[in-house]
Structures are given as C-alpha cells and as structure tokens.
Amino acid sequence: MLSRESEKRKAPVIGIEGAPRVEQKAILIVDDDEIIRETLRDLLESKGHVVETAETAKEAMEKSKARNFNLALLDIKLPDMEGTELLKKMHSVTPRMMKVMITAHGTLKNAMDSLNFGADAYLLKPINEKELLKIVDELKLSQERLIQAERLAAIGKTAGMVGHDLRNPLQGMTSTLYLAKQALKSPKAAGMQEVAGLLDTLDGQIAYMGKIVADLQDYVRPLAPALVETSLADLIRETFSTLQVPRSIKVIVQVEKGIGNVMVDAGLMRRVLTNLTTNSIQSMPKGGRLTIRADKTRDATVIAVEDTGVGIPEEDLGKLFSPFFTTKAKGQGLGLPVCKRLVEAHGGTITAKSKPGKGSTFTIKIPVTKKG
Ligand SMILES: Nc1ncnc2c1ncn2[C@@H]1O[C@H](COP(=O)(O)OP(=O)(O)OP(=O)(O)O)[C@@H](O)[C@H]1O
Ligand SMILES: [Mg+2]
8 A cells, every 4th residue: 555645765767777678568657746656666667567757747748748658647636737637638649548547535526537538447545556456457458459459450441452452463464474475476586675574564563562462461460570680781782672763863871880780670670661762762753862871879770761752741740650541542551550560569669750842751760679
C-alpha cells in the first residue's frame, strides 16, 4: 500500500537511460506526489517495465508527445489541471495509449466520469500493488489484441486489393511473353534486340509484383529482427544495386566518415531504404537530386533520404504512415507503413518533412545497441 504523507526522499534521475529496446513497454506516471511517483516507478521497473514520471499535466503532455507510451497512470488531482481534463487531452492526441486514472475515495464520481472520457480503468488510493500489476498486465494484453485486430482488419482489406493490383502486371507479363515468343520466331538480328527490350520490360513487371508481395509480407508477418553488425555504406550500395534510377536523377550518398557499423537486420533495413528511395524517385518524374545521408549522434544512427521532388501537402503529412494512403495510380500505400513497422521493430523512429514543390526528407533514427 502507498500513502501520501511520508517524508520526501531524494528523487532518482527521471528518464530512460539509453535508447528504447525492441518490444519494451513504456509507462508514464503522472502524480504530483513524489512518494507515489517513485514507489510506483520502483514497483513497475522491478517488473521489467520502462517508466517515466511527470509532476504536472504540462510535463505529462510534453512527455507523451516526445515518445510513445503504452500506458499512462494519471492522478485525478494535479496542480495545473484536473486529471480528467488531462485524460481528455491525452485521449485525443494518443487514443491508442491505455490510460488508468488514480483517485482517492472522495472523487469516485470523477473516476466514473473519466471512464467516459477514454480511461481504460481506474484505481483507488491507497493503491493496491497486486491490483495495479494485474491491470498493467491485462492492459498490455488488450492493447496487443487491439493492434493485432487492427492489423487483421487491414490485411483483410488488403487481400482484395492485392489480388486486383497483381492482376495488372500479370496480364502485362503474359502479353510481353507472347511478344517475345513472336520475336524469337524472327530469324533477323532485329528480333533479338526486340527480345532484349521485352525481357527488360518483364524485369520491371516482376520487380513491381515483387514489391507488392514483399510489402504485404512485411506488413503482416511477425517481426523478429536479427541484429547483425552491418556496414551502412554496403547497405546503401546494395539497395541501389536493385533499383533502377533514371538518368535524370542524380544520386548523392554521404556516409559520415568513421560512422562504423550499425546493429540492424540488414534485410529489413534494405527494404526500408528501398521503399524510401523508390518513393523519392517516383516523386521526381522530371529528374532531380536524391541524397542519402548517414551520421551518428551519441545514442542513435541517423539516416536521411532527401529528394527534390514534388513534395507532400501539409494535410497529407499526418496520413503518410497509415496503411493504404496513396496518391499514386499504381500505389498500394503500404510502402511507408512497412518502413515504420520495420524501423520500430529496431526500436527506432521514422519522420517526414516536406515542402510542396521543393522536396521531402524522411529521417530514420536507429538506437545504438550493443552487440549480443
Ligand atoms: N518522397 C516522397 N515525395 C512525395 N510524396 C511522397 C514521398 N514519399 C511518400 N509520398 C506520398 O505518400 C504516399 C504514401 O507512400 P507509400 O510509400 O506508403 O505508398 P505508395 O508509394 O503510394 O505505394 P506503394 O505501396 O507502392 O509504396 C504516396 O502515395 C505519396 O503521396
Ligand atoms: Mg511507396
């Protein structure tokens, strides 16, 4: 049991040491009472959770915008705002984050109200540790179920679309093959040239179908990245070896000297870079510049893919990473959601910046992890 009145103890350092780990659950505790904050932190950390704390509603909003939390524990009385107000705000910004209200007996009505404002559960003070841990465990499960359900719904929708999208290149391939066979029947050298051209067309059609299938698989399958020490320069080189870059696009690769190797799943990261560079190439139908920059901060490797293409209208920026958002006639709208999923499987983040008419930059940050 926890109680409000006891002597203050020295606050430990707030925040998470190092970078977020794959699959780690993060919990935000918002309470103006330091003893409660720190006791809850000790309890939850001892169960392997990652915990941050906030003393005020303002601090809580800042922290919840700065990183993704799976769960927030919110005191109903805060110095700068009613807990229910904070709950409403948080629910509108991060609806997926589970929220549990903490309340004293006198404010039970508030607790009930808070369920209507998006809280997933409430706890009475003094907090019973077992009850809290049970709620945390159950919430983790229900959140995982929710994400899984959303993904399954998306997969169902995709199955129909993919069938439709694969049919076009398949029909194209059938006609190309027919033409190639006809050309082979011609004994002249011109026939051979024609066949070579048709084989190139087939190559493109196969690559297009391959991308559809690969994106779908990456979006659906469970991910378990096998982190291996990888050279970024090699990773970028390999990415370009499978891409067809039009002559009108100048490619610039800037890998900071001494950047060393990164711990990533090379296959997955290549898919991320392929999707980002493909988008950039597609955004520059009249040509332009594609720059890939890689450098390192103290705790992360940063890779930026920058183009001088058509850019993205501001109202679209928030939709980029949602499945099936596309402005292209032949697009699935899975490229970026896949990138996000793969980068997050590395414990990293991906963000987009763009100026319509000037170009776009996608930035990936991968936390530096130790070997093994
Ligand atoms: N570099 C970029 N420049 C301009 N717009 C972009 C860029 N990258 C993404 N977009 C916009 O975001 C949308 C979604 O991109 P995403 O890669 O997820 O799907 P897509 O490219 O449309 O289809 P696909 O599934 O084949 O990748 C695009 O349709 C485009 O409107
Ligand atoms: Mg794309």
